[in-house]
Amino acid sequence: MTANPSTSPVPSATPGEPVAAPTGAPPTATLPVRRRRSTVWRVLGVLLVVGLPPLFFSGYWLFVAATVLAYGVATLGLEVLYGRTGQLSLAHASFMGVGAYTGYILSTRGHGLLIQLAAIVVVSLLTGAIVAVPTLRLSGLRLALVTLAFGELFSWLLINSTELTGGTQGVAVDPLVIGPLDSSIPLYAYLIALVPALLATLLVLHLGRTQLGRRMLLVRDSEAASRSVGVRVAQTKVVAFLVAAVLAGLSGWLYSVVAGFISPPDFNLFASVYLFVAVILGGAGSVLGAWLGAAYVVLVPQLFTLAGQPNLYPLVGGAVLAVVALLIPDGMVGLGRRLIRRRRSGVGTPTGASA
Numbered sequence: 001m002t003a004n005p006s007t008s009p010v011p012s013a014t015p016g017e018p019v020a021a022p023t024g025a026p027p028t029a030t031l032p033v034r035r036r037r038s039t040v041w042r043v044l045g046v047l048l049v050v051g052l053p054p055l056f057f058s059g060y061w062l063f064v065a066a067t068v069l070a071y072g073v074a075t076l077g078l079e080v081l082y083g084r085t086g087q088l089s090l091a092h093a094s095f096m097g098v099g100a101y102t103g104y105i106l107s108t109r110g111h112g113l114l115i116q117l118a119a120i121v122v123v124s125l126l127t128g129a130i131v132a133v134p135t136l137r138l139s140g141l142r143l144a145l146v147t148l149a150f151g152e153l154f155s156w157l158l159i160n161s162t163e164l165t166g167g168t169q170g171v172a173v174d175p176l177v178i179g180p181l182d183s184s185i186p187l188y189a190y191l192i193a194l195v196p197a198l199l200a201t202l203l204v205l206h207l208g209r210t211q212l213g214r215r216m217l218l219v220r221d222s223e224a225a226s227r228s229v230g231v232r233v234a235q236t237k238v239v240a241f242l243v244a245a246v247l248a249g250l251s252g253w254l255y256s257v258v259a260g261f262i263s264p265p266d267f268n269l270f271a272s273v274y275l276f277v278a279v280i281l282g283g284a285g286s287v288l289g290a291w292l293g294a295a296y297v298v299l300v301p302q303l304f305t306l307a308g309q310p311n312l313y314p315l316v317g318g319a320v321l322a323v324v325a326l327l328i329p330d331g332m333v334g335l336g337r338r339l340i341r342r343r344r345s346g347v348g349t350p351t352g353a354s355a
Helices: 028-056 060-084 092-108 113-135 140-160 186-207 211-221 222-227 233-259 270-282 289-307 312-327 331-346
Strands: none
Touching: 028 060, 060 092, 060 186, 060 211, 060 233, 060 270, 060 289, 092 113, 092 140, 092 233, 092 270, 113 140, 113 233, 140 270, 186 233, 186 289, 211 222, 211 233, 222 233, 270 289, 270 312, 270 331, 289 312, 289 331
């Protein structure tokens, strides 16, 4: 019996003529093109965002933008520690203080930028190890309490070491000068903060594509399951703490040279809680969420101050955290992704088609 050509599963072709792909086959050839287009759009989006402040703002608001960049480096570190590894820390602002005061002390003794940065990295690593190693078997609330104790001890040291830190009065930090760039000038402060912020973002993005980043996600989801597949849970936790501590230390140094003044309240428990709120609000486990959270924790207090109600910010921050935890636990990034998926599914479904 001769097969009906219209019902034949394989289309006929003359010799040497390529056979057309069956209808409904996945367009695999277009996937690299789509990825390249997505990458181009992301790069253009980043360039647009970082290029807007110098074009539309000046003076005070450029300093605020530079502060967002400084805090963004800290929230990226907390995103690695909590968002990807699941380790709850209430001493992240203390790590910022370690970097800020290390840079200040060395600058007052005449040491240059490279020595300051090297010392900040080393001291941050040591401080992170001091917190991480004794808490290897802890997680959740118990880990949070231990980090809280470390943060309170650090605040006590800042307040009582008046000869080094200025105590409760705080200290003025000399502006950072790199060639023609002076951090006391708003535009240059923004440019100085932009470079380490972009480098930290690239580092965290690359970390997510490595085996270490995948092990962190496994530890976050289940430590028992991670051990069963050969993941060194303790080592992964320590590395996460060290990465977070270094990023926080560099963030504190950036903040000090941008703000020009530091004091113990800048790095106390409330500051750590605000950073934690920032990561939760933006979306834990997301680089974009870390940046959205940094913008929130810097810009929203400024708006309340401009409105003449600075004391309302802590109340609003607590209410926002409660709403996010109940309604959108994956933060603003997760909410945006759900809305995009819903829109795409609505566009792709023909009118009258059954769900």
